[in-house]
Amino acid sequence: MITKEELDRIRRGIIAAGLKLNDGGGVDVTDVCPVACIIIKYSPD
Amino acid sequence: MNKNPPSLLFPCLRKEVRLRKEEFGVVIYEVGERPEFRIVGPPKAVILSLMDGSANVKELIEAVAYVFNSSVEEAEEAVNSVLNEFSDLIELRNEKIPPQRRYNPQDFIYKPKKPKGGLIRYKAPLRLALILTRRCPLDCIYCYADKINASDPEKTLGLKRIKEIFEEAGSLGMSDVYLAGGEPLLRKDFPEIAKIALDVGVYPHTSTKGWPVTEELVRRIADVGMDAMQVSIDALDPKLQDMLTQRVGSHERMVRAIRLFLKEGLKVSTNTVICSLNISGVPKLAKWLSEQGVSEINLSPYSLSIYKPRDDLFPTIKQYEQLISELDEIEEEVMENGAVLHRPKSIEGLLSGLSIEGAPGCGGITLGMIILPDGRVTICERLGVNPDFIYGDLSKQSIVEAWNSSRINEILATFEREKFKGSPCYSCEAFERCVGAGKLCYFRIVAAYGKMKVGVPDPLCPMSPVKIKDVVR
Numbered sequence: 001m002i003t004k005e006e007l008d009r010i011r012r013g014i015i016a017a018g019l020k021l022n023d024g025g026g027v028d029v030t031d032v033c034p035v036a037c038i039i040i041k042y043s044p045d
Numbered sequence: 046m047n048k049n050p051p052s053l054l055f056p057c058l059r060k061e062v063r064l065r066k067e068e069f070g071v072v073i074y075e076v077g078e079r080p081e082f083r084i085v086g087p088p089k090a091v092i093l094s095l096m097d098g099s100a101n102v103k104e105l106i107e108a109v110a111y112v113f114n115s116s117v118e119e120a121e122e123a124v125n126s127v128l129n130e131f132s133d134l135i136e137l138r139n140e141k142i143p144p145q146r147r148y149n150p151q152d153f154i155y156k157p158k159k160p161k162g163g164l165i166r167y168k169a170p171l172r173l174a175l176i177l178t179r180r181c182p183l184d185c186i187y188c189y190a191d192k193i194n195a196s197d198p199e200k201t202l203g204l205k206r207i208k209e210i211f212e213e214a215g216s217l218g219m220s221d222v223y224l225a226g227g228e229p230l231l232r233k234d235f236p237e238i239a240k241i242a243l244d245v246g247v248y249p250h251t252s253t254k255g256w257p258v259t260e261e262l263v264r265r266i267a268d269v270g271m272d273a274m275q276v277s278i279d280a281l282d283p284k285l286q287d288m289l290t291q292r293v294g295s296h297e298r299m300v301r302a303i304r305l306f307l308k309e310g311l312k313v314s315t316n317t318v319i320c321s322l323n324i325s326g327v328p329k330l331a332k333w334l335s336e337q338g339v340s341e342i343n344l345s346p347y348s349l350s351i352y353k354p355r356d357d358l359f360p361t362i363k364q365y366e367q368l369i370s371e372l373d374e375i376e377e378e379v380m381e382n383g384a385v386l387h388r389p390k391s392i393e394g395l396l397s398g399l400s401i402e403g404a405p406g407c408g409g410i411t412l413g414m415i416i417l418p419d420g421r422v423t424i425c426e427r428l429g430v431n432p433d434f435i436y437g438d439l440s441k442q443s444i445v446e447a448w449n450s451s452r453i454n455e456i457l458a459t460f461e462r463e464k465f466k467g468s469p470c471y472s473c474e475a476f477e478r479c480v481g482a483g484k485l486c487y488f489r490i491v492a493a494y495g496k497m498k499v500g501v502p503d504p505l506c507p508m509s510p511v512k513i514k515d516v517v518r
Contacts, residue, residue: 001100001141002108010091011112013154017087021113021123024086 054137056105057098061246062134063218064090064148067168070157074171075134078250078273080220082171082412083131088113090153092127096135098142102128112150164460164483169217169445170414173247175210176426177201177238178227178418182256183290187318187358189350191429192227200419202440204234208241210416213444215245224251225426227418231257240269252277252316255302256295263305273312275343276302280323281330289323307338314341319368319389320358321347321518328371335382342379344372344388346395349515351427351492359518365395399515401475401505406483410457414444422447424456427488433497434487459499460485468500469508479506489513 061076071090074080085093092109100108102124110120128135181188182195193199202210214222222242229235230253242249252275266274278299280286286296306313315334319327331342346365347358360368372388379386389395397403409415409424416422417430420440428434436456437447447453458464460480465471470480479485485503493504493511502509 001104002095007108007111010150010154011114013151014091014112015114017154017156019087019113019154019156021088021109021115021119023088 052103053101055098055101055141056096056128057136057138058093058096059134059136064093065218066152068158069160069165071153074220076220076246076248078221078248087153087155089127091150092124094148094150094153098138164411164457166411169448172220172413173214173222174225174413174415174426175222176225176417177229177232180231181226181228183254183292183295185290187320187347188353189427191352202420204237207238210439211241211245211247214247219247221248221250224249228254228256236265236269239271243270253302255299258302258305260305263309267309267311274306275314275316277316279317280326281333282326285323303337313339315339316343316345319344319346321360324360324364324368327368328375331379331386332375335379335384339384341385346516349492349513356514359516361518362392365389365392399505401479401484401503404484404505407486411483425488428491464500468502470502
């Protein structure tokens, strides 16, 4: 189990960064190109 | 079987799961042949990094409520949401395991930046394709590669340099390396190369046409720990297969390769290129492969080649309709034999990649790195050694140096709107979700214009003055 000291450090970091539990990511996953032609086997459907 | 109530189970990220911080979010994926890259925000990444098997769900909720200074109810909702969303990446154990945290939650405490528009590019590639050789003993009539003959001289990276490159790939947390060709098994040290990748935690996968496969080679491949192989086969009829590869005896060697890999206990998948000459026999072939014990059967429509353009190899829509209907009939039997069929399911699906809306963005400039046999790096394997698209050289640069080279930045700049002045793209309302999303394909442009041309619409776009034919006749 994570120690109290570690949790305190994480908590302090989160407060300093102004991060909230419900903050989202910076980008929608659908915005990111998913493939390189060679690596995927062409998905025909 | 979990015997404990959910709140008393111990969540733990699977061993092969990777988290990587990017400017725009944290990317999470599992190392393997077909990784799915998902982007999450820092709170989810912090929660995921706390899942190390040392705390049960109830304790985790309390810890999350404490570090985020939230209510227990909010923390419970957030933890359960992560457990649901990433259930495929998290093991739930009945008992506590010694802490083995691989990720420090502190590393994910930051504010991601919203991209200002334009291409979304990872800070380093997530996948590698290393073309081990351009040499091939066969000469498939549908081949898209810029191949050379098996006896032609070729400059290739040595094992020592490949080891250094893979070690860097491992330290960057890359998912997989596709050991490509030519015929990759022509490299005598193929098993050693695969082993280096396995040792650094980057999943190696490959595809062979079987010609160089011997019992001894199969044993060496299995001995280093490769668990799967892909073999290409296009026809059940030996004469037709040998005509497609332009080499007598190729069918026999493909079948032998499939059997040898299966006998050695490897998972075997196959790839079949569907063209006008073999399309009528594809359903029978798929059924037969499933009866042999092949576990994954990929049926890939023939796509254009700039080295051997053959429009007559594109099947007609009618031929595809017939194929889809016959595959519908045999699919259940194939599945009962334990195989998965990746196949064209509808004409609409088949043609969707031929419109800009349905076409995927270019992964060669945003997500993956393609290395030629001598170490030079290109944006697309189908563009071969075309110097316009070479942007680095791993015989003397690191992966990160090549990824950030001046040439790649010049290529990336060709996706900016300013470069399209005088073209219909410049004022097009779809620019950001088209060119801006990396959907401009230089392979198609070279196929249409014969060379790199900057500032022109993709040949798939109705506004393009030059059209290309692809997939269907």
